[in-house]
Amino acid sequence: MAQKSENVQRLDLIQSALAGLTEPFGFRRKGRTLVKTVDSDILQIIALQAGPFEIGEPLPPEAAHLRPNFYGKFTVNLGIFVPEMFERTNPGFIPRGVITDAHCSIRSRLSHITSHQDIWWHLKDPKEELVDEIGALLIHVGIPFLGRFSSRDTIIRDWVNFNSHELLITPVARLDTAMVLLKRGDVAAAKAAFEEHLIEYNRNPRNPTHGSYVRELALRLGLGELQV
Known part of the structure; x- marks a missing residue:
């Protein structure tokens, strides 16, 4: 098995810490997501998204203008998966494996909910500071947002x-x-x-x-x- 890159290892540690913070709220880790089931089959999802090419090298300086450079960064997405909403855009298709925020019709960046910004955190920042900041945003804003739409009612x-x-x-x-x-x-x-x-x-x-x-x-x- 190939050894995980340093960035992937850092993200694993951050996710493990956030999983511990959100577990009392009913969330369980599945892949890169933290998931909670409500109203029998609605899923509340907290997903960590790594910047593209986190295993390879970032773009060289002469090509940096081609796209934003998210190498070595990550963001946090929120989603609520409702089967019949998914059916509207994916008729007859049943998602297999781990359901992520990409399957959700109710979906947003955590930072959009908190500050209307698109925030990506640096994986090389101290883990404790990242977990404190993101954990506080999740507990005080993110999880309450998910809770607002925790039932069909x-x-x-x-x-x-x-x-x-x-x-x-x-x-x-x-x-x-x-x-x-x-x-x-x-x-x-x-x-x-x-x-x-x-x-x-x-x-x-x-x-x-x-x-x-x-x-x-x-x-x-x-x-x-x-x-x-």
Whole structure:
């Protein structure tokens, strides 16, 4: 077995320490994620993401302008995996192995929630300082954010309002909420959410094919023709 790089070893140590901090809140380590199951099959996910090429060399100075250099850095992502939300964009596909924040419709950087910034931490900074800083952000902001959407009831009640009035994470919150409503068998409310989404979208259309996608999706899901 190939020996882990120094950066990977450092990230392992940081993750182990954060796993210890979050374990009292119900999170368990799986791969590069910390996972908690709520509402029977909803997953709350805290994921550590290493900068690309953490095993190889960073770009040379003459090529540094080609992309941001995240070599030797990492960030923290938050996600909430709801099966029916995943089904909207991945019909008929069941994720295998570890579910990560990339599978989540409710998804954000920890730093976006805390400061509206994209923060990457240096792996060579003292581990204790990194764990103290990130652990405090998780406990005081990140985990409470995940907890706000820990059930289908709270997603239906708050997800659209959160994106409209607090922090825009996704422009399709109504569609995802409609998937939860549909799973509950509330076809009328799901269709209304689809129509409200189209009304909002048509005020500032950006993708010429999006309206067709929404109407075709409504038909595929059995919602019928949308009346907007």
